[in-house]
Amino acid sequence: MMGIYNALFTGASGLKAFGESVRVIGDNIANVNSLGFKSQNMQFSSVLSQTIGVTKANIANQVGGGVKIGQIAQDNRQGSVQNTTNPTDMAINGNGLFALKDPASGQTFYTRAGSFILDKNSNLIDGQGNVVQGWATNTTGLATGNITNITFANSSAQAQATTKVTAGVTIDATAPIVNAPAFDPADPTTYSYKTQVNAYDSLGSVHPVNIYYSKTAANQWSWHAGASSVDLIGGGATPESLVVGPNAYNVANPALPPGVGGVGQPGVQITKGTKFNVDVTIDGAALPAGTAVAVGTKTAAGGIVATPTPAQAALTLQVTRGNVMTPVAAGTANSQSLAFGNTGELTVERSPLVNFQWKSAVASTIQFNFGAATTTDSTGITGTGFDGTVQMAGSFATSKMTTDGFASGFLDKLDTDSTGTIYGVFTNGQRRPMFQVALAKFSNDAVLTKVGNNLQQQTIASGAPILEKPSNGGMGSITPFGLEQSNVDLGTEFVKLIVSQRGYEANSKTILTTDQMLSSLMQLKR
Structure with missing residues (x-):
């Protein structure tokens, strides 16, 4: 009798277990489109058996007490990644x-x-x-400090003054040599070609800077850079010097009018002289603050160097009014010069620093780079001579003109890479790293407590989280513009659903058969 009654409870345990199995399978199917969802699999376990006797060989005869839920295990396999258009959507590839x-x-x-x-x-x-949660990053993208909230409030890009200009220009090898007495930015006949680049001061204001190229001889060029007098206090290019040659000449009272950009250009050129004296007189009202007068010597193409020493050439500066600066200069005629080889490669680049005295901001110094010459250039680099400015027969053309300065800007949009680094793209065109997302791992991710909304929390069994950067410490990488989908396999779930259904039916048969047996037993009384 007891065995028959126990069979009822055994069948009932089967109904309960397979009913829960259908519930787990149904939950998997329901979450087939839930982001990052991990499917579950119910594992069955036997109930404590009952010993109903012992054989002569001292072997116990045991009968099971049914079935129960052993464990609901989570399947942590990677889900597929669906592409999106949102830059802050991220999928984890791996742990x-x-x-x-x-x-x-x-x-x-x-x-x-x-x-x-x-x-x-x-x-x-x-x-x-x-x-x-994540780490703030420095300008190189290195995560610094402690874990913090990722926030982009009050994000802006401060202005950066231009300190370097890189020019890629094709110079016309067939251009005629410029025979003008002196370079004058207001006179197009004193230069061969002009191009323009925008330079930024420390406040982020933009200033157009003109670069002039003058052909001085075959394969020889000089260059000048200057800005408008509207932008400058004074000085936009290296001041030009009077040029001397083999024979002496006397010039009485040559006028030296200030040039465009506040730089005085010589109003007369002295040629064919071996030595000379120069008296400079500044007439009229007092000079404005910041005004300076510089006198020195340099040689023209094919000339000689005249250094201001008593043994070679004497320079005398007489000023009747104003503040005066008297630097001594010596060197080649075109300290700002370019030379090219027979195949058009840049062989010599002389690019001194150019100081700009901005009216609206502090002064800045700009290095002009015309490419890596075949001989060591002003930056100490030797190259092929073809990566920047080159000389070719044809027309002038500017192929590249870049600077390292920029205006201030505000955050426009975000961008993410595979390391989980989030970049800010600003209205001034700058892109800089701002944060790196944190990834957590546990000793056992499968035993985290699910709290809804695709969220989980740590448990005693899971252990404390270890926070790491993506692609480090066993962590997966990040797929930007992507979302991890559910890893539920509908085909597998339907098979398990059929098995659970049949299992439920079979256990119901156990109860039905036991009920019929009890009915037969009750009929014995008749």
């Missing part, structure tokens, strides 16, 4: 969970669902308002 913090309660949650947006305060959040 790890995103760390999120509830700003109200301070609780930390973990998820594989990387669908993130910016809230009204520019915090990076999930759909429930939990803030994504």
Whole structure:
């Protein structure tokens, strides 16, 4: 009798177990489109058996007591990644969970669902308002400091003054030699070609800077750089010097009018002289603050060097009014010069620093780079001579003109890479790293507590989280513009559903058969 009654409970345990199995399978099927969802599989376990006797060989005869739920195991296999158009959507390829913090309660949650947006305060959040955790980065993208909320409030890019200009220009080898007495930016006959680049001061204001190229001899060029007098206090290019030759000449009272950009250009050129004396007189009202007068000597192409020493050439400066600076200069005629080889390659580049005295900001010094010459250039680099400015027969053309300066700007959009580094793209065209997302791992991710909304929390069994950067410490990488889908396999779930259904039916048969047996027993009384 007891065995028959126990059979009823055995069948009932089967109904309960397979009913729960269908529930787990149904949950998997229901979450087939849930982001980052991991399917579960119910594992059965036998109930404690009952010993009903012992054989002569001292072997116990045991009968099972039915079935129960042994464990509901989580399948942590990678889900497929679906591409999106949102730059803050991220999918984890490999191990790890995103760390999120509830700003109200301070609780930390973990998820594989990387669908993130910016809230009204520019915090990076999930759909429930939990803030994504990560590290702030420096300008090189290196994560620094402690884990913090990822927020882009008050993000801006400060202006950076231009310190370097890189020019790639094709110079016409067939251009005629410029025979003008002196370079004058206001006179197009004193130069062969002009191009322009925008330079930024320390406040982010933009100033057009003109670069002039003058052919001085075959394969020989000089260059000048200057800005408008509207932008400058004074000095936009290296001041030009009077040029001397083999025979002496006397010039009485040559006028030296100030040139465009505040740089005085010589009003007369002295040629064919071996030595000379120069008296400079500044007439009229007092000079404005910041005005300077420089006198020196340099040689023209094919000339000689005249250094201002008593043995070679004497320079005398007489000033009747104003502040005076008297530097001594010696060197080649075109300290700002370019030379080319027979195949058009840049063989010599002389590019001294050019100082700009901006009216609206502090002065800045700009290095002009015309390419890596075949001989060591002003930056100490030797190259092929073809990576920047070259000389070819044909027309002038500017192929490249870049600077390292920029105006201030505000955050325009975000961008993410495979390391989880989030870049800010600003209205001034700059792109800089700002944050790197944190990934968490546990000793056992499968035993985290599910709290809904694709979120999980740590448990005693899971252990404490270890926070690492993507692609480091066994963590997976990040797929930007992507979301991890559920790893539920519908085909497998349907097969398990059929098995569970048949198992449930079979256990119901156990109960039905036992009931019939009990009915037969009750009929014995008749």
